[in-house]
Amino acid sequence: MPFLESEYMLWGIGFLLMALIYPIVFILLIVRAEKDPRMDLEELARKESGE
Amino acid sequence: MGDTLPLFLSSRKFRAIFALTFIIYFVFFQWADRILLFNNIKFPSGVSLVVDTSPPVPPSQMPFPLWGPFISITTPNFDWAMTPLSLGISFMLSFLVALNVTLYTIYFSIIRAGAKASLAASLGVLATSLSCSCELFTGIIGSVVSNIPFLGSLAFMTRLDEGLVSLAGVLLTVSTLVLYEEIEGGRPLDFLSRNRKSLEAFVGGGLILALVLIPQDFTFSLVRLAAAISLGGIAGAFVGKKWRAGLPVSVVLLFVLFILFPLLYQGPLLDVIGTALGVFGYLGYSSMKRWAQLGLLHVLAWSLIMPGPISLILGTPIGFFNFPSGELLEFWISSWVIGTPIAWGAGIGLLQYIRDNMVNRERGLRITLPTPSMQRGGVTWIVIGLVAVLSQFAFFLTHSDFFLYYNGYDGTFLTVMTVTSTSIAVAGAIALGYGILMEIRSRYPLRWKVKELWPAIPLALVFSLLSGVIHIAPSGFPYSTFTLGTFGAPMMAPWINIYVPRVVGVFLYPLQVLQIIAASLMSGALVSTSIKYGGKRAIPSMMLGSFAICPACVLSSFSLTTIWGSVVGSLMATAAGQIGVSIASDGVLLAALLYVLRKASCSLDGISKKRA
Numbered sequence: 001m002p003f004l005e006s007e008y009m010l011w012g013i014g015f016l017l018m019a020l021i022y023p024i025v026f027i028l029l030i031v032r033a034e035k036d037p038r039m040d041l042e043e044l045a046r047k048e049s050g051e
Numbered sequence: 052m053g054d055t056l057p058l059f060l061s062s063r064k065f066r067a068i069f070a071l072t073f074i075i076y077f078v079f080f081q082w083a084d085r086i087l088l089f090n091n092i093k094f095p096s097g098v099s100l101v102v103d104t105s106p107p108v109p110p111s112q113m114p115f116p117l118w119g120p121f122i123s124i125t126t127p128n129f130d131w132a133m134t135p136l137s138l139g140i141s142f143m144l145s146f147l148v149a150l151n152v153t154l155y156t157i158y159f160s161i162i163r164a165g166a167k168a169s170l171a172a173s174l175g176v177l178a179t180s181l182s183c184s185c186e187l188f189t190g191i192i193g194s195v196v197s198n199i200p201f202l203g204s205l206a207f208m209t210r211l212d213e214g215l216v217s218l219a220g221v222l223l224t225v226s227t228l229v230l231y232e233e234i235e236g237g238r239p240l241d242f243l244s245r246n247r248k249s250l251e252a253f254v255g256g257g258l259i260l261a262l263v264l265i266p267q268d269f270t271f272s273l274v275r276l277a278a279a280i281s282l283g284g285i286a287g288a289f290v291g292k293k294w295r296a297g298l299p300v301s302v303v304l305l306f307v308l309f310i311l312f313p314l315l316y317q318g319p320l321l322d323v324i325g326t327a328l329g330v331f332g333y334l335g336y337s338s339m340k341r342w343a344q345l346g347l348l349h350v351l352a353w354s355l356i357m358p359g360p361i362s363l364i365l366g367t368p369i370g371f372f373n374f375p376s377g378e379l380l381e382f383w384i385s386s387w388v389i390g391t392p393i394a395w396g397a398g399i400g401l402l403q404y405i406r407d408n409m410v411n412r413e414r415g416l417r418i419t420l421p422t423p424s425m426q427r428g429g430v431t432w433i434v435i436g437l438v439a440v441l442s443q444f445a446f447f448l449t450h451s452d453f454f455l456y457y458n459g460y461d462g463t464f465l466t467v468m469t470v471t472s473t474s475i476a477v478a479g480a481i482a483l484g485y486g487i488l489m490e491i492r493s494r495y496p497l498r499w500k501v502k503e504l505w506p507a508i509p510l511a512l513v514f515s516l517l518s519g520v521i522h523i524a525p526s527g528f529p530y531s532t533f534t535l536g537t538f539g540a541p542m543m544a545p546w547i548n549i550y551v552p553r554v555v556g557v558f559l560y561p562l563q564v565l566q567i568i569a570a571s572l573m574s575g576a577l578v579s580t581s582i583k584y585g586g587k588r589a590i591p592s593m594m595l596g597s598f599a600i601c602p603a604c605v606l607s608s609f610s611l612t613t614i615w616g617s618v619v620g621s622l623m624a625t626a627a628g629q630i631g632v633s634i635a636s637d638g639v640l641l642a643a644l645l646y647v648l649r650k651a652s653c654s655l656d657g658i659s660k661k662r663a
Contacts, residue, residue, distance in 0.1 A: 019358045041408070041409075
């Protein structure tokens with residue numbers, strides 16, 4: 001059985017990524033970044049503006 | 052910087068953004084709603100354009116937006132069907148979407164102008180583009196149903212379509228108002244955090260009610276799950292503790308829940324697990340930093356939204372275990388609908404966060420919107436109002452079938468026609484009244500304080516009693532306590548009849564309500580003006596003042612039927628006659644008011660204004 005049987009399945013891969021995989025990746029990314037002490041947006045903004 | 056917004060509004064760039072979004076979205080919506088079809092049609096030689104005014108099936112059997120007077124344009128390349136309703140809906144949604152996108156861009160420009168760091172600007176781009184696409188997707192919600200091949204019954208699809216169109220309209224309107232306030236420098240959503248506890252209790256009650264009401268089938272299971280999780284979140288907020296491990300616990304629970312979804316989706320176990328993972332999730336969520344919270348909300352909302360549009364683009368819904376595709380489409384659409392407000396809230400929240408933390412307020416970002424110019428003049432409003440009212444009148448005269456002919460199937464169609472037409476006519480009547488008021492104001496010192504118009508309230512009560520809107524102690528009628536008439540002639544329907552035997556009977560319809568409001572306001576103004584200036588120019592003003600107490604009861608159509616019923620009976624028998632007499636009575640009342648005002652202003656400054 002071929003992996004891709006139709007054009008629909010080809011599109012489906014991209015859409016599956018968008019609807020299922022990306023959210024999981026982004027949630028993990030946010031959770032990890034939030035724990036990282038270097039990742040403080042307000043501090044970062046303050047530093048960038050040179051205050 | 053103080054004149055930022057006027058600058059923006061007059062800027063060619065933002066006008067171009069608005070126009071471009073509007074046009075593209077309009078065409079896109081027509082296409083997505085399957086009103087505009089692009090296809091190759093083989094025409095007989097010599098024919099390249101067909102304009103048709105008769106719908107392919109009887110009007111009441113046409114799909115939802117294509118109701119009313121019909122016209123279609125067919126060329127070899129495209130086929131475009133139009134009715135005032137379909138054009139109106141597309142116009143409204145495109146307008147709101149374009150307005151929102153423009154406002155977001157303005158908001159972003161303001162943030163960027165005051166940004167302390169380039170970080171704010173780049174985050175702002177992200178938030179703005181996410182929010183803008185949220186608005187675009189909200190706009191398409193309304194066109195979703197026409198893409199579902201066949202779903203239950205035609206009546207159900209119609210109701211769903213109307214519901215989604217109104218949902219999109221409401222969401223976009225609220226979003227416009229909030230954005231407008233934000234740009235102006237206000238904090239429109241602050242009241243939410245100020246009344247936090249009561250709001251949580253209120254929403255929690257609503258969610259419990261929703262969980263009781265939402266049917267336990269597959270199509271709504273994701274909605275149930277979302278409601279249960281939100282309920283858990285509110286419970287977690289009441290607990291008020293922070294527990295960092297809560298988020299991973301909740302993610303694992305959700306993962307297990309989705310693996311076992313085919314087993315769990317019907318039972319109450321779904322609600323229980325959902326609530327539990329909501330509690331844990333909130334404990335973890337509340338321990339996170341604000342930007343991470345907003346990021347999580349964005350991701351959750353977008354993963355609820357995306358399967359819906361993707362399914363529409365693919366043409367078949369994205370699979371989920373082995374649920375049948377008809378139900379799956381509803382499943383994804385319902386999750387799209389609940390995801391939309393979350394995404395919108397997260398977008399606004401992110402922009403507010405950027406503004407509060409990364410934008411320099413000292414740079415003078417205090418912006419005031421230009422007050423809408425009142426130079427338009429009353430005549431414009433009068434013309435707009437007249438066109439609206441007369442077009443609906445003509446529509447009813449030429450298409451009375453659309454309002455009255457009931458064969459047992461067309462209830463929804465007739466109701467939508469009546470409500471749409473009545474709304475347009477009411478809006479037209481209000482525009483007309485406003486135009487007349489502006490014209491009078493430009494000639495007379497027409498300024499009343501609110502307390503001077505208080506006589507209008509007892510007068511309204513008197514008029515309603517005398518003219519038969521309210522009957523005291525009626526008896527002997529076979530009506531039920533509460534009757535709602537949903538279709539009929541525009542302005543005469545929808546009507547409400549409340550009947551409590553031996554206590555009170557009330558019959559209300561739009562034209563009558565407008566008449567009572569107009570007549571009592573004018574009479575109230577007449578009375579207070581006469582009392583105010585009566586002492587100086589006593590006789591004529593006072594006479595007219597006493598006249599004010601009765602004009603509506605003597606002159607308005609409703610009492611004419613009761614008092615002079617036999618005399619003018621034939622005139623009052625037709626709707627046109629009734630409306631004519633009723634408007635004439637308003638005219639007499641207005642003339643009386645103008646006369647008193649003239650006398651009053653003459654006695655005030657002693658100069659007779661011969662302008663009128």
